[in-house]
Amino acid sequence: MTARKNWDTYFMDIAYMAATRSQCNRRRVGAVLVKGKKLLGTAYNGAPMGVPDCTEAGCMLVEEYEVHITEDGTEQMNRKQRCIRTIHAEQNLLLFTDRDDREGSVVYVTDQPCWTCANMLANSGVIEIVYHRGYPKDSDKVTNLMSMRGIKFRQITAYEPPVGTVMDVTN
Numbered sequence: 001m002t003a004r005k006n007w008d009t010y011f012m013d014i015a016y017m018a019a020t021r022s023q024c025n026r027r028r029v030g031a032v033l034v035k036g037k038k039l040l041g042t043a044y045n046g047a048p049m050g051v052p053d054c055t056e057a058g059c060m061l062v063e064e065y066e067v068h069i070t071e072d073g074t075e076q077m078n079r080k081q082r083c084i085r086t087i088h089a090e091q092n093l094l095l096f097t098d099r100d101d102r103e104g105s106v107v108y109v110t111d112q113p114c115w116t117c118a119n120m121l122a123n124s125g126v127i128e129i130v131y132h133r134g135y136p137k138d139s140d141k142v143t144n145l146m147s148m149r150g151i152k153f154r155q156i157t158a159y160e161p162p163v164g165t166v167m168d169v170t171n
């Protein structure tokens with residue numbers, strides 16, 4: 001018999017299952033709301049209801065430049081594309097859960113939240129955020145924000161998502 005799954009693994013698995021519902025081919029993110037080991041909601045990134053999604057209408061891409069400091073201290077501009085068609089998983093999770101439920105709850109999310117989602121989560125009543133894949137672009141400022149708000153913010157590392165739930169993402 002295999003060992004019983006711990007709670008982190010259990011809820012992160014569910015977040016990865018939710019992510020498989022996403023129709024964005026560039027990034028599939030899932031999130032779940034948990035309170036006292038009870039599942040209160042699941043969400044993934046997607047277009048608003050009734051609006052064509054990325055598989056129907058294609059991703060809606062914007063280009064951005066990011067300043068990257070290389071190891072020898074030189075500045076480098078990286079051109080990046082990202083899809084803005086979807087409401088992020090964390091935002092959908094907040095749209096579909098109640099404020100009262102969220103007070104004192106924990107969010108499990110497949111990917112480290114972006115700056116916008118982090119701000120919304122910081123004001124949402126949740127007391128802990130657990131993520132798996134890092135998102136280096138916003139990592140420092142998001143980590144700082146969570147510590148200012150006193151929200152536990154942690155990455156689970158020794159973790160393998162369920163087979164078939166992860167697709168290659170384009171950055």
Ligand SMILES: [Zn+2]
Nearest residue numbers: 024054059083
């Ligand atoms: Zn997309």
Ligand SMILES: [Zn+2]
Nearest residue numbers: 088113114117
């Ligand atoms: Zn986000």
